[in-house]
Amino acid sequence: MRDLFFVGYLVALLFIAFKRPFIFTLVYAYVDIVAPQRLSYFMLNSVPLSLIVFALALLGYMLGENKQDSRFSIRQGMMILLLAYCGYTTVQAEVPDAALEKWDWIWKALVFAIFLPLTLKTKLRLEALALFMVLCAATLIITGGIKTLASGGGYGVLVLLIDNNSGLYEGSIISTVAICIIPLILWLAHHGTIFPPDWRVKLFAYALIFSALLIPIGTQARTGLVCIAVWAVLQLRFVRYRLLYGGVAVAIGLMSIPFLPQSFTERMATIENYEADQSASTRLAVWRWTLDYVKKHPFGGGFDVYRINKLTYELSEVDITQYEEWGIDPDDVDARLVEDESRAFHSSYFEMLGEQGYPGLTLWLIIHVGGLWRMEVVRRRYAKSKKADEQWVAPLAIALQHGHVIYLVGALFVGIAYQPFVYMLVALQIGLDTYMSRRSAEAKRQPIAKQLAGAARPKTLSQHGRPFTN
Numbered sequence: 001m002r003d004l005f006f007v008g009y010l011v012a013l014l015f016i017a018f019k020r021p022f023i024f025t026l027v028y029a030y031v032d033i034v035a036p037q038r039l040s041y042f043m044l045n046s047v048p049l050s051l052i053v054f055a056l057a058l059l060g061y062m063l064g065e066n067k068q069d070s071r072f073s074i075r076q077g078m079m080i081l082l083l084a085y086c087g088y089t090t091v092q093a094e095v096p097d098a099a100l101e102k103w104d105w106i107w108k109a110l111v112f113a114i115f116l117p118l119t120l121k122t123k124l125r126l127e128a129l130a131l132f133m134v135l136c137a138a139t140l141i142i143t144g145g146i147k148t149l150a151s152g153g154g155y156g157v158l159v160l161l162i163d164n165n166s167g168l169y170e171g172s173i174i175s176t177v178a179i180c181i182i183p184l185i186l187w188l189a190h191h192g193t194i195f196p197p198d199w200r201v202k203l204f205a206y207a208l209i210f211s212a213l214l215i216p217i218g219t220q221a222r223t224g225l226v227c228i229a230v231w232a233v234l235q236l237r238f239v240r241y242r243l244l245y246g247g248v249a250v251a252i253g254l255m256s257i258p259f260l261p262q263s264f265t266e267r268m269a270t271i272e273n274y275e276a277d278q279s280a281s282t283r284l285a286v287w288r289w290t291l292d293y294v295k296k297h298p299f300g301g302g303f304d305v306y307r308i309n310k311l312t313y314e315l316s317e318v319d320i321t322q323y324e325e326w327g328i329d330p331d332d333v334d335a336r337l338v339e340d341e342s343r344a345f346h347s348s349y350f351e352m353l354g355e356q357g358y359p360g361l362t363l364w365l366i367i368h369v370g371g372l373w374r375m376e377v378v379r380r381r382y383a384k385s386k387k388a389d390e391q392w393v394a395p396l397a398i399a400l401q402h403g404h405v406i407y408l409v410g411a412l413f414v415g416i417a418y419q420p421f422v423y424m425l426v427a428l429q430i431g432l433d434t435y436m437s438r439r440s441a442e443a444k445r446q447p448i449a450k451q452l453a454g455a456a457r458p459k460t461l462s463q464h465g466r467p468f469t470n
Contacts, residue, residue, distance in 0.1 A: 121435065283347065306342065307342045347413060
């Protein structure tokens with residue numbers, strides 16, 4: 001029955017898309033984020049659904065769209081270079097089979113992110129993509145929020161729609177994305193036009209934000225807690241009464257502690273006591289291994305090169321910062337010598353460095369840091385605009401910038417360098433930037449066109465012999 005529901009829903013969307021080809025790109029976003037093929041028992045998981053829908057989106061654009069307003073940006077060029085470089089390192093990969101398996105989905109994410117801005121030619125399309133991204137992620141976030149309220153969740157225990165530990169269904173990744181889209185939710189709640197911002201839309205938006213804040217609690221992902229702190233700090237940029245805001249935020253945080261599951265508070269405490277936590281110690285060891293590896297292989301080792309690592313590190317049983325407080329001689333502290341191998345990078349930055357070397361990391365940073373810079377340019381350009389049809393621009397630039405900052409901080413501790421959802425966010429930034437640049441260029445051309453039209457009017461003589469213009 002569930003398979004029939006998913007098939008019927010997809011067929012309905014695709015049927016509408018044949019009349020409005022841009023909807024194919026939204027359907028692809030749905031397939032990439034929710035992954036209905038994973039939820040299906042047999043009808044969808046046996047076909048290359050994402051490839052089929054992407055082909056339809058590309059054909060719809062090529063055959064049914066006017067290309068005149070499409071613009072190509074420097075960051076799209078950087079993504080093309082990154083795609084080509086990833087292809088090269090895949091051919092030269094240290095672990096060929098694993099590299100080809102990862103390449104199979106990464107090239108689709110990059111190609112779609114390069115293609116997507118070409119279709120974002122109107123404000124309605126920008127909003128439609130933002131809405132689809134939020135609502136698709138909401139299918140996971142709402143499920144996780146309800147289960148967290150019902151059971152409290154647990155590390156590696158909270159199951160979203162299916163028991164799957166990859167993509168957005170992985171705890172740390174969905175925790176990062178859930179906080180990352182909060183600024184976009186707020187923008188839709190105040191500036192959306194597809195669903196006009198009445199009390200029902202705002203109530204749903206605030207409830208969704210509450211669910212998003214519950215996801216790090218339910219998954220017990222420490223990265224999610226860090227992302228919440230980053231989001232709270234970012235709000236200080238535009239809050240009028242900052243001291244009051246800070247005091248209220250701290251008070252809410254302290255009052256919420258008694259209501260949090262004990263397992264959550266114990267796990268969050270390991271952020272400080274990282275030397276006694278095997279997960280954190282492993283990450284530090286992997287990062288050290290990566291730095292040593294790129295000294296000998298500056299161009300990287302290809303996808304999943306971490307599979308060749310062998311690690312040895314000490315895991316302290318007692319937090320070294322408390323030795324004096326407890327009257328313990330550091331020399332008497334027991335330490336366990338841990339040996340491990342094939343440990344993942346647990347950081348997007350080290351993931352890029354180890355797999356793609358310094359060239360790949362540089363391209364990746366240009367793409368993401370360039371997005372922060374361009375959104376700041378757009379924000380400043382339209383922050384004081386008095387035009388009614390431009391009031392949404394600066395807030396959207398802020399939402400995309402803040403969401404991107406949250407992602408970049410969360411990416412310090414999670415290997416999501418190629419996460420398709422984030423590349424859709426990048427594509428949305430590029431779409432906003434190119435759309436507003438085109439509008440600005442058109443606005444500058446209009447006065448010139450009027451002057452040329454006036455100069456071209458023929459002059460005739462009036463009955464008094466004076467020239468006048470028709």
